[in-house]
Amino acid sequence: MDTQPLYAIKAELFKSLAHPVRIQVLEVLAADADLTAPVSRLQTVTGSEPSALSQHLAVLKRAGVVEATRSGNAVHYRLTEPLVAELLVVARAFLLHRLAGRDADADRLAAARRLPALPGASARAVLEAALARTTPAETAPAEAARP
Known part of the structure; x- marks a missing residue:
């Protein structure tokens, strides 16, 4: 194919x-x-x-x-499509995760956190999960333990 x-x-x-x-x-x-x-x-x-x-x-x-x-x-x-809003939230979550993790940039992270919230229950969960993480190394054991 x-x-x-x-x-x-x-x-x-x-x-x-x-x-x-x-x-x-x-x-x-x-x-x-x-x-x-x-x-x-x-x-x-x-x-x-x-x-x-x-x-x-x-x-x-x-x-x-x-x-x-x-x-x-x-x-x-x-x-x-409402899916476009979901895409934006996932992209923001990814960027916040990167800014808070190994590519730490306090000024950019603070600016990103001041952006207005994007709606969407499932997307919000993705965003909150990304904000809860601080470095990729800290999330690796939890992810590896998942079945």
Whole structure:
């Protein structure tokens, strides 16, 4: 079975996420109960110029990560899948774990911990588990003891 097309599709998804403004946009959307926000809010939160934000949103839209709806003059963006919010939380948990562990960087870790919480019960458990760990060496025995 040829899995190369699947890997190529996955790589394109990760490329579409590969910009800080795009991640910030997705986190704003993920933090909303309806996974939605107006462009005006996205612009305020990101501090991006309208044309730059529009380009970032177009990249996310082409990747199928967000969709847009118009209501009068307002345009709202929405995550196409709640799984995107889960992906963001898992990524944050991984980064917090790295920042607290062997790549310890107190300033970056403190800044990461000040980020607004992302919703999702199972994702929150992943994040809390990552925050509870301090170094990979400390978690190795517990992980090795699992059946």
